[in-house]
Amino acid sequence: MAHVELTDLVKEFDDVTAVDGISLDIPDESFTVLVGPSGCGKTTTLRLIAGLERATDGEIRIGEDIVNDARAYERDIAMVFQNYALYPHKTVRDNMRFGLEQHDTDEGIITERVQETAELLQIEELLDRRPSELSGGQQQRVALGRAIVRDPAVFLMDEPLSNLDAKLRVQMRAELNKLHEELSTTTVYVTHDQVEAMTLADQIAVMDNGQIQQVGEPTHVYSNPRNMFVAGFLGSPSMNFLEGTLEESDAGKFELDLGGAIHNVPDEFTDALEPYLGDRVTLGIRPENIALNQDGVPANVHPATVEVVEPQGEKTVLELELATGQSIKAAVDPDTTVEMGDAVNLRFDRDSLQYFDPTTGKSLT
Numbered sequence: 001m002a003h004v005e006l007t008d009l010v011k012e013f014d015d016v017t018a019v020d021g022i023s024l025d026i027p028d029e030s031f032t033v034l035v036g037p038s039g040c041g042k043t044t045t046l047r048l049i050a051g052l053e054r055a056t057d058g059e060i061r062i063g064e065d066i067v068n069d070a071r072a073y074e075r076d077i078a079m080v081f082q083n084y085a086l087y088p089h090k091t092v093r094d095n096m097r098f099g100l101e102q103h104d105t106d107e108g109i110i111t112e113r114v115q116e117t118a119e120l121l122q123i124e125e126l127l128d129r130r131p132s133e134l135s136g137g138q139q140q141r142v143a144l145g146r147a148i149v150r151d152p153a154v155f156l157m158d159e160p161l162s163n164l165d166a167k168l169r170v171q172m173r174a175e176l177n178k179l180h181e182e183l184s185t186t187t188v189y190v191t192h193d194q195v196e197a198m199t200l201a202d203q204i205a206v207m208d209n210g211q212i213q214q215v216g217e218p219t220h221v222y223s224n225p226r227n228m229f230v231a232g233f234l235g236s237p238s239m240n241f242l243e244g245t246l247e248e249s250d251a252g253k254f255e256l257d258l259g260g261a262i263h264n265v266p267d268e269f270t271d272a273l274e275p276y277l278g279d280r281v282t283l284g285i286r287p288e289n290i291a292l293n294q295d296g297v298p299a300n301v302h303p304a305t306v307e308v309v310e311p312q313g314e315k316t317v318l319e320l321e322l323a324t325g326q327s328i329k330a331a332v333d334p335d336t337t338v339e340m341g342d343a344v345n346l347r348f349d350r351d352s353l354q355y356f357d358p359t360t361g362k363s364l365t
């Protein structure tokens with residue numbers, strides 16, 4: 001096992017800075033997920049750790065060793081790719097044996113490890129087949145098996161589930177969780193799918209533009225985003241942002257003038273928001289933290305009109321228009337009976353409010 005440490009890591013390709021000064025501590029036995037939109041530098045970061053790219057600057061440490069100059073095969077890692085990358089002419093058994101044979105592993109150990117791993121992944125009956133005779137899910141299992149059999153210090157996984165259909169993806173996600181519990185191998189996992197990131201990670205690193213925007217335990221990052229990018233990236237449907245001018249009422253309370261509607265700022269935010277009096281401030285509220293409240297206290301509700309009703313099974317997503325003309329989404333109980341055109345009152349859960357500086361995007365709370 002090993003921890004991985006990236007320090008001020010930079011990778012430039014001609015005029016593109018794919019990785020722009022990343023520092024990240026990946027603890028031993030952790031499942032760390034790099035997540036972010038397409039092109040943000042996730043894969044390049046993983047390939048740098050793997051030794052498939054050379055860093056332009058910065059340091060990569062695996063365990064106690066600085067590995068910047070070590071070749072891929074000299075690093076104690078195993079990589080699982082999106083497209084499985086199995087050898088098409090080899091059987092499953094030989095695909096799994098190959099990495100061990102390259103490292104001159106003893107024949108007895110090879111046979112034992114392949115058998116153990118096949119049992120762990122429940123692919124024993126597939127050992128004599130070739131990749132073309134396997135389903136996508138089975139191929140991905142073999143690709144995982146090929147990594148597991150090597151018993152490396154670190155697994156590097158690049159979107160390993162993205163070629164599977166939705167149902168299989170959910171199933172494999174649960175299996176990856178279970179495998180990690182059993183093996184505890186330090187894992188760095190790349191995905192652009194925030195649900196995958198939230199469910200698999202014990203540490204999540206949200207990336208944008210070659211930089212890490214925030215690192216932490218998934219639920220902590222979800223509830224305490226450092227900026228509007230992280231707040232908007234994590235969560236589906238994504239967080240609503242409503243921009244207004246911060247004012248002080250005659251009663252000394254802070255309120256956000258949303259241009260035709262007033263949002264009352266709870267007292268506990270007064271200190272943090274005081275420097276912004278008179279300035280623009282963005283309120284962030286997640287769809288699941290909005291309730292429909294037909295008879296709420298007027299000070300805390302926002303009248304809105306239902307524009308779209310989208311039942312999604314475990315929740316119903318409503319698209320609404322506020323009196324200010326702004327659009328907002330709410331995720332409500334599927335039993336909620338509302339129709340297009342209904343006038344409703346929205347109540348924002350006061351414990352889930354976030355405030356941001358609309359210019360820098362930084363969280364103010």
Ligand code: ATP
Pocket residue numbers: 013016017018036037038039040041042043044045192
């Ligand atoms: P995706 O989710 O689409 O795979 P990503 O977050 O993994 O995206 P990278 O593949 O790391 O992003 O790419 C980061 C940036 O570096 C992109 O702008 C990409 O075009 C560029 N890039 C990556 N590899 C190369 C390369 N070999 N040569 C030139 N530019 C590259």
